Amino acid sequence: MKVSAIITLKKDVLDPQGKVIHQTLDGMGFKDVNEVRQGKYFEIDVKENDPKKAQKIVEDMCNKLLANLVIENYKIIEIQ
């Protein structure tokens, strides 16, 4: 199964890259932006046909490696 996960910075963590992107967008004329936060996206093809089990495997990966829970949250967004 293909499992997609996104990793985002927690609310209180400063995101300097997001800030610069916001400024650049502003300079380009996109004036309606409140905030930009940058994150990561993973697509993991696991050797497991049961969606629940596949999700569990990827959650385990997020907890142990893909996300650092001091600053990041993860969310499984798609299993197919």
Added chain:
Amino acid sequence: MKSAVITFPGSNCDRDMHVALNKFGFKNKMVWHNDNELPKSDLVVLPGGFSYGDYLRCGSMASKSKIMQSVINFAKSGGLVMGICNGFQILVESGLVPGILLRNKYLEFICKNVFVKIDNNDNPYFKNLDKEVLELHIAHNEGNYFCTNDQLKEIEDNNQVAIYYCNDNGKTEEKFNPNGSLKNIAGIFNKEKNVLGMMPHPERMIDQSLSGEDGSLFFKNLINNIK
């Protein structure tokens, strides 16, 4: 006194550290990240560099290498483990010291001399050092120390901050903070103070004609404390 420096793929301060440790009396061994066992050591050093190309998060891949289980066991049994720069990032990712190192606040790679104030002498690294402010070198892109409020409270309650960024007089104001790190923190200990992670490179300050000698003071004092 025996020491071991771990080389990860992408480490680049491992040899400098080897030279520094040998210069001040350690018998150092280089250890490959894929080894299982540490040689018998009084000190283990995780050196600076760009292990695994800084992929995912700095230090995250290296913290899962084979040798790290031995390093973690060594640290948990009270052994001295020091992580410099990328080594500090590996320590936080392996959970040996709390917090994490984020991208520098102004998104620049910083390479310059800084002053750090030693906050804590109750440990094998800084005990008996007769200087309170050291001039050391930093070179990093992710040195912006961050932790949760609960972690910060615990760190401060246990006196775990090792060094703060400051000026040459030891003033730890925000304007002397090169990378935006929380409270000017440049280095921290674990609770037991046998594990030290810090961004500055003492191994780059061991020769008067090349740089400065505050690193020499650090290493001389360290080996005397361990003897």
